[in-house]
Amino acid sequence: MSRRKMFLKMVTASLLRRRSRMLIALLSIAIGATILSGLVTIYYDVPRQMGAQFRGYGANMILVPSGEEKMTLEKARECLSVIPEDQLLGATPYRYANVEMTSRQRTFVAAATDFEQVQATSPYFAVEGRWPEGDREVLVGKETAETIGVKLNNVIELSYKPEDTYVKNTLNMTVVGILETGGDEEAYIFTTLKAMDALTGVSGQLDVMEMSVSAASEELENYVAEISEKNSDMSARLVKRVTKSETTVLAKLQSLVFLVTAVVLLLTMICVSTTMMAVVSERRKEIGLRKALGASDQSIRAEFLGEGMFLGLLGGILGTALGFAFAQVVSVNVFGSSITFQPLLLPITVIVSMGIAALSCLLPIRRAIEIDPALVLKGE
């Protein structure tokens, strides 16, 4: 039998045949590893989860022409090609114009858009009635509706006079929904892009494109830089209100996770260290005997480190599994979605657990090395 085999035999026999004390140490490490693996899983998954949550608060990036010229839908789409499809949750084009409501002799801001995209980028838009489905249907902001006394299914006449003509373009539109957003949008009348083209007599022009991108703030900034670099006539910007609060919340949450993990690992270390101290105390005679048989300090150190790290290995594997289950429960209950297992988590948790166990053994090992065989082995 090789020395290594004998070493492993001694280490495993010590743990397997002296279960009760070692179970406490194993349990401590497993609990520490569970919290570590669970919180690390959440730590890495939170940006995705929170990102998805934040996407509910509206667009986080806008695209506008940098010069006087308006942009086209084609040009906007070309700019958006730098963002991977799976990250681009929605891209809503907007074109604004001042239109006149003939019956009320008043001017309002009309916003033309793609209603399907609006629902993706601004899921918080609440519509009483329904979303427009045709080019002769409009949404009226709640504030405007109250001001002019417009109700659902009313027909309103909108007109627009292009600058270079004396003739007004007029369209009769049916109000199919009243929009409530809690913001400036409540003062607008929303039409389709085609209806706006018909009103203004100019087609294919856009003022702004609002995007909802599922990415961390750093990545968002990279996209902004890339779009602006590739298209000198376009300017991409982040909606600071959204991205900043997202970053702040994430940073706070991640700090909290880090702090809790650190505290739990420290407690684990104290618990394992205390248990190993008790183990050394219990095994004074055995340690003395090993020294009397010729064990060097290095051998004693290696054996206790071996035991500690073996416990770390078992506790790490157990903790990874339990931690993932813990993270899954948290994710389902808090964010309402499940998480995928990160394979890298197993080696990380095991290595950290083994490291913590090894650190916890340092003081007990020092005590073990100080044992004087002559004192502990003397006859009664």
Added chain:
Amino acid sequence: MSLLELKNISKIYGELKALDNVNIKVEKGEWVAIMGPSGSGKSTMMNIIGCMDKPSLGEVLLDGVDISKESSKKLTEIRRDKIGLIFQQFHMVNYLTAVENVMVSQYYHSMPDEEEALEALGRVGLRERAKHLPSQLSGGEQQRVCVARALINAPELILADEPTGNLDEDNENIVLDLFRQLHREGTTLIVVTHDPEVAEIINENFQE
């Protein structure tokens, strides 16, 4: 040249002299008893001979080399290479089987060899008990495992501290028979005892 020679050895703890100017020579192949009542310094002398302690004064010559000033690391190496220890309380690793306990001694000395360890257990009549844990062995059997463990690395000197102190008469005779056999084979034995009957069996003794 003597295998072991203590020259003017004293061990002093503050005011107390545990050993006072002791001289002893043990030749190769001798079987020596160290006798004396409790508190007479037997254990102190055993610890010094067994390289687990150092004298305050005097020289300890092992194979002609003075080891009295060696570091504890060096003493551990000397003990591992040259001395086989047997204790009154047996002292086995309680979670290892009999054969594994013998192999522990090989592990620290050189290379564990299960076959050789089983042979050593065979010499003390315990080959069939090799896979038993200490808790499954009687006191006599445990002490015989310890004899096998002390023999396994073929030490120059076997040092036994009250080896029969915790044994009944039958097991005492078995252990003393084993010592007799070892003595016949030329092994040097030093036995610390307070039992005159044990001392009588030993053909040459030393009175402190």
